Amino acid sequence: MADQASKLRSLRLVQGEAGDDNTASSGRPRVRTVAVTSGKGGVGKSALTTNLAIAMARAGKRVVLVDADLSLANVDLLLGMIPSANVGDIISGEKSIEDVLVDTPYGFKVLPAASGLERLANLDDFSRERLIRELSRIEESCDLLLFDTATGIGRQTMHFAGAADEILIVTTPEPTSFSDAYATLKVLLAGAHAAQATPSLVVNRVGSIEEARRTAKRIQTVAKRFLGVEPELLGHVPEDASVGSSVIKQEPLLSLFPQSPAAQALEVLTDRLLHAPQPHDPIGLEPDGVFRRLAG
Numbered sequence: 001m002a003d004q005a006s007k008l009r010s011l012r013l014v015q016g017e018a019g020d021d022n023t024a025s026s027g028r029p030r031v032r033t034v035a036v037t038s039g040k041g042g043v044g045k046s047a048l049t050t051n052l053a054i055a056m057a058r059a060g061k062r063v064v065l066v067d068a069d070l071s072l073a074n075v076d077l078l079l080g081m082i083p084s085a086n087v088g089d090i091i092s093g094e095k096s097i098e099d100v101l102v103d104t105p106y107g108f109k110v111l112p113a114a115s116g117l118e119r120l121a122n123l124d125d126f127s128r129e130r131l132i133r134e135l136s137r138i139e140e141s142c143d144l145l146l147f148d149t150a151t152g153i154g155r156q157t158m159h160f161a162g163a164a165d166e167i168l169i170v171t172t173p174e175p176t177s178f179s180d181a182y183a184t185l186k187v188l189l190a191g192a193h194a195a196q197a198t199p200s201l202v203v204n205r206v207g208s209i210e211e212a213r214r215t216a217k218r219i220q221t222v223a224k225r226f227l228g229v230e231p232e233l234l235g236h237v238p239e240d241a242s243v244g245s246s247v248i249k250q251e252p253l254l255s256l257f258p259q260s261p262a263a264q265a266l267e268v269l270t271d272r273l274l275h276a277p278q279p280h281d282p283i284g285l286e287p288d289g290v291f292r293r294l295a296g
């Protein structure tokens, strides 16, 4: 499908120039894309993503956080920044990506959100080409693109998440949160924007590891039965008052309270993410047929 191809091209950041359409098999893309999403808002997606970006930057990765969450408490608020430009200015052609990328004091860069992102799914060819061209330029200066996606199963969210190499679905132990997480998983595995690999789960605001496992198990059981996949529990983050304090102080948790239980858990999560087999490796790939079946 032409639309699917251009979507992949735009978000997997153009493997090569024109005519070079199959470089994925000849080597790992220089950029790894990870989308963080959730079914329900307010589960800690932005707080987690921001701190993952810091932890990965500290691990020596060149990280760009793409803020695709347009809700309140978005990344620039969490970081206490007031960006002067955003991705909408790239789409409109007023700015280049270098003009829009913002350095943070935490060792990573942010591509600030814009209402323009809502238009991404409906870009005309000209705008799409412009965005692809601009995005492909950060490929050389970036190891990891982290997408903080909008909440819910909107088209825009699916567009971003579905095109990423890896997807993390954040949920809390609340039944409404994990049933929405399941709904998101289901949508992510189907349709034109089907995910590249089975999304993983991160359970936030847990009282114990058992609670995280129980929550994941409920999603896994239903997913296995109805979707034929079993999303892995990649990590969990405890309920921790330092998270709220860091949001209020507009300084990330890993910077403000590095020793807090939530910060420690995020370090573990980062470690797992960095050392997990990547979907580009044959070992990390789900059988292709599963997605074909689900998509079909």
Ligand SMILES: Nc1ncnc2c1ncn2[C@@H]1O[C@H](COP(=O)(O)OP(=O)(O)O)[C@@H](O)[C@H]1O
Residues within 6 Å of the ligand: 038, 040, 041, 042, 043, 044, 045, 046, 047, 048, 069, 071, 072, 073, 151, 204, 205, 206, 237, 238, 239, 240, 241, 243, 244, 245, 247, 262
């Ligand atoms: N592990 C946690 N412990 C305590 N509070 C948390 C935790 N994670 C998130 N929160 C609270 O939830 C609020 C919403 O988080 P946020 O990252 O903005 O959610 P989302 O991006 O999913 O909408 C934060 O302001 C914070 O106060």
Ligand SMILES: [Mg+2]
Residues within 6 Å of the ligand: 045, 046, 047, 069, 071, 072, 073, 074
């Ligand atoms: Mg958010």
